[in-house]
Amino acid sequence: DQQVKQNSPSLSVQEGRISILNCDYTNSMFDYFLWYKKYPAEGPTFLISISSIKDKNEDGRFTVFLNKSAKHLSLHIVPSQPGDSAVYFCAASGGSYIPTFGRGTSLIVHP
Amino acid sequence: NAGVTQTPKFRILKIGQSMTLQCTQDMNHNYMYWYRQDPGMGLKLIYYSVGAGITDKGEVPNGYNVSRSTTEDFPLRLELAAPSQTSVYFCASSYQALGTGTYEQYFGPGTRLTVT
Numbered sequence: 001d002q003q004v005k006q007n008s009p010s011l012s013v014q015e016g017r018i019s020i021l022n023c024d025y026t027n028s029m030f031d032y033f034l035w036y037k038k039y040p041a042e043g044p045t046f047l048i049s050i051s052s053i054k055d056k057n058e059d060g061r062f063t064v065f066l067n068k069s070a071k072h073l074s075l076h077i078v079p080s081q082p083g084d085s086a087v088y089f090c091a092a093s094g095g096s097y098i099p100t101f102g103r104g105t106s107l108i109v110h111p
Numbered sequence: 112n113a114g115v116t117q118t119p120k121f122r123i124l125k126i127g128q129s130m131t132l133q134c135t136q137d138m139n140h141n142y143m144y145w146y147r148q149d150p151g152m153g154l155k156l157i158y159y160s161v162g163a164g165i166t167d168k169g170e171v172p173n174g175y176n177v178s179r180s181t182t183e184d185f186p187l188r189l190e191l192a193a194p195s196q197t198s199v200y201f202c203a204s205s206y207q208a209l210g211t212g213t214y215e216q217y218f219g220p221g222t223r224l225t226v227t
Binding site: 006009034036041042043044045046049089097098099100101102103104 | 115142144146151152153154155156159169201203205207214215216217218219220221
C-alpha cells in the first residue's frame with residue numbers, strides 16, 4: 001500500500017511556463033516532506049522541503065505548498081527551464097526520520 | 112569532500128553468485144541507507160543504519176545483508192543473486208538529531224546490477 005503517491009508518471013511543459021507536480025500521502029503521522037530531483041544515471045539530489053507547521057516554502061524558482069487537511073503537497077517551478085527536465089520524487093517522513101518515497105514524476109520541459 | 116561514493120558503477124552477476132556493493136560517505140553523517148530503484152517503482156528502502164553498529168530492515172530486505180562497523184562505510188551484501196535483484200542500487204546518508212525535522216539525504220551515483 002503506497003503511503004506516498006505521485007499519480008502523474010509524466011508531465012510535459014513549455015519553457016517559461018509553470019510546472020506543477022503533485023503528491024498525496026495517506027499517513028497522518030508524516031510531518032516533514034521533501035522533494036528530490038533525479039537526472040538519468042545519477043543519484044537523486046535534494047531540492048526543497050517543508051515542515052508540517054508551514055503551508056509554503058520557497059527557494060528561488062521552486063515553491064512547495066502543503067495542504068495538511070487534504071494530505072496533499074505540490075511543487076511549483078516558475079519559470080520552467082529545459083534543464084529542469086528530470087524525474088521528481090516526493091518523500092515524506094514522521095517520527096522515525098526515515099523517508100518514504102513516491103514513484104516519481106518525469107518532467108519534460110520543451111524549449 | 113567527495114560526498115557519498117559507491118562502487119562498482121556497473122556489475123553483471125550470474126544467478127547464485129555473491130557480491131558486495133560498497134558505500135562510503137565523508138560527511139560524518141550518522142544515518143545511512145540502501146535503496147533499490149526498479150523502473151517506474153520509485154525508491155524502495157532495503158536497509159538503513161542510524162549509527163555505527165546499528166542496522167535495521169527497510170521495506171524490501173530479503174536477499175540482502177548489511178553491516179555498519181564505522182561511521183563512514185555501509186556495505187550491502189547479496190549472498191545468492193537472483194534475477195529479481197536486477198535493479199539500480201543507491202546508497203544515501205543524512206545527519207539526524209533527535210527532536211529536529213528530517214534532514215535531506217545525500218545520494219551516491221548508484222550501482223547498476225544485472226543478474227542473469
